[in-house]
Amino acid sequence: MGSSGRSAGRDDGDRLQKVLARTGLGSRRACEELIAAGRVTVNGEVAELGRRVDVDHDRIEVDGVPVSVRPGLVYYLLNKPRGVVSTADDPQGRQTVVSLVPAEPRVHPVGRLDADTEGLLILTNDGELTYRLTHPRFGVEKEYLAQVAGTPSRRAVRRLRDGVELDDGPTAPARVALVAPNLLRITIHEGRNRQVRRMCEAIGHPVQRLVRSRIGPITDRKLRPGTWRELTPAEVRALERAASASVGEGGSSWAGRARPRR
Structure with a gap:
């Protein structure tokens, strides 16, 4: 049985509007209005008010765009300086991008910039968004x-x-x-x-x-080399839209895929 069958009749889990509000989409009232308007789906089915969801398994979309809903997700925007490598560890002992952001929760760089290249790099613990931002199919x-x-x-x-x-x-x-x-x-x-x-x-x-x-839509001319900041909920949402914009009529390439482990 798919995840839709597992969760369709659940009486546990968090209410959908609460989950959506937690992502920064708006107040609970605003999220209730999104649901009532039929703009929210859970595992491909239009959601109804009162729906409870499993944030670790259910796939939630707003206006056809996947929304990352697991708690504890973080998104950092780093201005990588020259000479810093885009890995978590380096056998040669060079400074890594991971060392420039908070140690907890653990994050990974989204794609890579070579050591001599400077500029913007996203680090996150969101494996799904990482996949969509780096896979050629999505063309970000x-x-x-x-x-x-x-x-x-x-x-x-x-x-x-x-x-x-x-x-x-x-x-x-x-x-x-x-x-x-x-x-x-x-x-x-x-x-x-x-x-x-x-x-x-x-x-x-x-x-x-x-x-x-x-x-994608993310830029920041004021971010100094070697410094970072958290992406705003609106910026995360813009990235999610950008990472979904080039999916063809066949639907999201996540259909039928297992969640990547990060």
């Missing part, structure tokens, strides 16, 4: 500012936009703008290893400095 954009050697020509910029051939295959089309003689703004939705650096090398303009300036 990442924007970079790349200071390069020399001034790329219009033809070189066009090559980046159209896709360039790398040793692991051609890149997908990207949004690229030359914002200064040796500064490119590059927006991609793939997540290959050192992709932006390799793209720029492919057009003959190696990267001298690389900074990630945006992850």
Whole structure:
């Protein structure tokens, strides 16, 4: 029996409006109105007022967008400095991104920035959102500012936009703008290893400095290198929407999948 069958007749668990309010979607009254309007589903079924849910097993969506409801989830936005590695532990003893945020609860970086790359990185203990933000199917954009050697020509910029051939295959089309003689703004939705650096090398303009300036809808020009802050509930919700926007008509790619363990 699926999770829908397990929970449909439950008389334990938390009331749905309480769970939704805890995520920052609004007051309990506002969440009751969402439920009454038929905008909330539990395991694919339109929820009714009074529904109780199991936050560890039930899949809750609002307007078709999954909502992370397990208690204790945290979301940090870090401005990673150069020289810090995007892992929890490093055999070479280098400083890690995990060491720059609170030790408890334990979190992991969402994707990676190589040691020489600076900029925005999300750390969380939310395995589901991590999957959706990093899996190529969902196509969440990442924007970079790349200071390069020399001034790329219009033809070189066009090559980046159209896709360039790398040793692991051609890149997908990207949004690229030359914002200064040796500064490119590059927006991609793939997540290959050192992709932006390799793209720029492919057009003959190696990267001298690389900074990630945006992850999906999330940006913060005031966050200093080496510092972090918690994402607001509205920002988490915006990430959830961004990580669901490119799912095709077949429905969410979570259908039929086991929850990832983190």
